[in-house]
Amino acid sequence: MSQVLHTPPPTDAAPPAPPAGDLAALAARHGLSVSGARPTLPEYIRQLWARRHFITAFSTAKLTAQYSQAKLGQIWQVMNPLLNAAVYFLIFGVLLGTKKGVPDYVPFLVTGVFIWTFTQSSILAGTRAISGNLGLVRALHFPRAALPISFCLQQLQQLLFSMCALVVILLCFGVPVAASWVLAVPALVLQFVFNAGVSMVMARLGAKTPDIAQLMPFVLRTWMYVSGVMWSIEHLASKHNDWPSWVVPVLQANPAAIYIDLMRFALIDSFHSSQLPAHVWLIATGWALLAGVGGFIYFWKAEETYGRG
Amino acid sequence: MAENIDENAPTVIADNVDIVYRVNGTGAGKGSATAALNRIMRRKQTEKASGVRKVHAVKKVSFVAYKGEAIGLIGTNGSGKSTLLKAVAGLLPVESGAIYTDGQPSLLGVNAALMGDLTGERNVYLGGLAMGMSREQIKERYQEIVDFSGINEKGDFITLPMRTYSSGMGARLRFSIAAAKDHDVLLIDEALATGDRSFQKRSEQRIRELRKHAGTVFLVSHNNKSIRDTCDRVLWLERGELRMDGPTEDVLKEYEAFTGDKTTTKPKAKPKPKVAV
Numbered sequence: 001m002s003q004v005l006h007t008p009p010p011t012d013a014a015p016p017a018p019p020a021g022d023l024a025a026l027a028a029r030h031g032l033s034v035s036g037a038r039p040t041l042p043e044y045i046r047q048l049w050a051r052r053h054f055i056t057a058f059s060t061a062k063l064t065a066q067y068s069q070a071k072l073g074q075i076w077q078v079m080n081p082l083l084n085a086a087v088y089f090l091i092f093g094v095l096l097g098t099k100k101g102v103p104d105y106v107p108f109l110v111t112g113v114f115i116w117t118f119t120q121s122s123i124l125a126g127t128r129a130i131s132g133n134l135g136l137v138r139a140l141h142f143p144r145a146a147l148p149i150s151f152c153l154q155q156l157q158q159l160l161f162s163m164c165a166l167v168v169i170l171l172c173f174g175v176p177v178a179a180s181w182v183l184a185v186p187a188l189v190l191q192f193v194f195n196a197g198v199s200m201v202m203a204r205l206g207a208k209t210p211d212i213a214q215l216m217p218f219v220l221r222t223w224m225y226v227s228g229v230m231w232s233i234e235h236l237a238s239k240h241n242d243w244p245s246w247v248v249p250v251l252q253a254n255p256a257a258i259y260i261d262l263m264r265f266a267l268i269d270s271f272h273s274s275q276l277p278a279h280v281w282l283i284a285t286g287w288a289l290l291a292g293v294g295g296f297i298y299f300w301k302a303e304e305t306y307g308r309g
Numbered sequence: 310m311a312e313n314i315d316e317n318a319p320t321v322i323a324d325n326v327d328i329v330y331r332v333n334g335t336g337a338g339k340g341s342a343t344a345a346l347n348r349i350m351r352r353k354q355t356e357k358a359s360g361v362r363k364v365h366a367v368k369k370v371s372f373v374a375y376k377g378e379a380i381g382l383i384g385t386n387g388s389g390k391s392t393l394l395k396a397v398a399g400l401l402p403v404e405s406g407a408i409y410t411d412g413q414p415s416l417l418g419v420n421a422a423l424m425g426d427l428t429g430e431r432n433v434y435l436g437g438l439a440m441g442m443s444r445e446q447i448k449e450r451y452q453e454i455v456d457f458s459g460i461n462e463k464g465d466f467i468t469l470p471m472r473t474y475s476s477g478m479g480a481r482l483r484f485s486i487a488a489a490k491d492h493d494v495l496l497i498d499e500a501l502a503t504g505d506r507s508f509q510k511r512s513e514q515r516i517r518e519l520r521k522h523a524g525t526v527f528l529v530s531h532n533n534k535s536i537r538d539t540c541d542r543v544l545w546l547e548r549g550e551l552r553m554d555g556p557t558e559d560v561l562k563e564y565e566a567f568t569g570d571k572t573t574t575k576p577k578a579k580p581k582p583k584v585a586v
Binding site: 023026027030031032033037051053057061062065068069135136137138139140141142304305307 | 398407414444
């Protein structure tokens with residue numbers, strides 16, 4: 001069976017190919033480019049901008065597809081965060097009694113949970129952005145950063161639904177509508193940039209080592225508990241006088257705590273600016289720029305390797 | 310037509326291309342946890358012992374494709390056709406040599422971007438955007454895409470989720486979306502094998518149109534008839550080596566002799582018997 005037929009003489013009806021060495025020269029003469037090479041950073045940004053409609057359409061499609069088989073359909077977009085908040089309230093508010101000393105505990109808790117969930121699910125989705133979409137990456141050409149950004153955008157849309165639920169909760173618990181609510185917008189923008197940056201870092205790591213996806217839930221849970229999602233870091237510190245003086249500023253300066261506290265400050269009237277660390281907007285912008293720009297460049301550096309091997 | 314090829318416009322140049330796959334976790338054939346641990350502990354070892362196997366899929370292949378050509382890629386299973394196609398698309402790295410392209414070659418296939426839970430209509434937009442079309446371009450071609458796919462011939466199916474489609478219907482819509490864009494270089498992997506006879510006819514027609522729009526088309530197929538109908542030049546790959554490169558008839562004659570020779574040891578190489586149309 002493995003009888004090797006002699007190779008038939010090459011036919012020359014097709015345009016005679018120049019000898020192998022000249023092919024590179026031929027390519028250069030006609031301005032052909034090497035297939036699959038990484039574009040320069042400005043070119044990459046331009047390509048990404050050109051695909052912005054794909055990014056938004058993809059994230060919206062993912063969001064819609066999520067509940068398309070459920071009978072209640074898109075109502076789950078709001079139901080989900082509400083149920084989530086109810087569970088946390090039951091455990092931390094009623095059973096553990098964490099609320100002692102925190103005014104407006106329910107709005108405090110729910111804001112924390114929603115804002116934290118935004119960061120958490122963005123990072124989780126980012127970790128699987130490349131490794132979970134290999135089919136897409138192997139079939140179509142587009143700047144791969146579109147994937148993690150698109151997943152973060154999906155989480156942002158999800159959060160906007162949650163925010164609608166949050167407004168209802170705030171009003172129910174007697175938190176007055178205030179001008180400071182406008183501050184929620186810049187806070188969200190900064191948080192989105194931060195999330196997208198971290199997602200891109202995780203996407204590159206997850207593409208190379210899929211095992212990271214198994215590890216992330218534990219890392220994220222630890223991060224959640226030190227970020228004061230369910231309790232006030234300040235209150236906790238006042239109960240532990242033996243803590244070294246640097247612990248509280250460090251806990252409060254971690255990006256998750258910063259974005260959560262900014263949102264609480266914006267929305268809840270009993271959460272005063274004195275509870276925020278100094279230069280809070282500066283720190284929030286710094287984290288966003290560091291993660292956003294750094295993450296983007298880090299991700300781009302491995303652009304040509306995604307989906308291969 | 311091989312005669313009116315513009316000598317001055319090569320679109321794809323493959324220069325001595327080698328492609329090697331590395332497959333992880335083949336170690337001593339054990340996928341157990343201890344084997345994995347072992348692999349990590351003894352990092353500095355030969356690739357073979359550390360569980361990485363190399364598969365040399367394409368060996369020293371060179372060719373030049375010109376504007377307006379339709380090139381068929383043939384060869385028995387596992388001869389490296391699809392691998393070569395992916396490398397031309399820039400989706401697989403080459404081990405040595407280089408592939409130069411004019412513009413961005415695209416694999417015909419938007420399957421991965423489409424979502425079964427969404428309606429056909431939304432998938433047309435999603436697929437189009439994924440291929441890099443603008444919203445306006447898609448809007449313009451929307452009706453054309455739907456009509457071409459024939460999805461609505463049996464009722465209003467385009468507004469139903471794609472998961473409710475039969476596999477044939479799904480394949481038709483996918484081909485229609487993918488073929489809606491004018492590609493510089495279009496790479497098709499056995500796409501014509503799907504759909505019923507009338508749809509195959511239409512897809513062949515569409516591929517001819519795409520060629521007229523000055524692109525180059527590569528077609529991988531085991532169906533010698535569709536190669537004959539659409540291609541004027543054929544590359545024959547066997548065990549990763551370019552065995553023959555020439556006009557369709559010449560190459561196919563040799564290829565058929567070659568496979569015909571093999572069918573005596575293989576049970577039925579030809580695809581399913583044709584049902585009367």
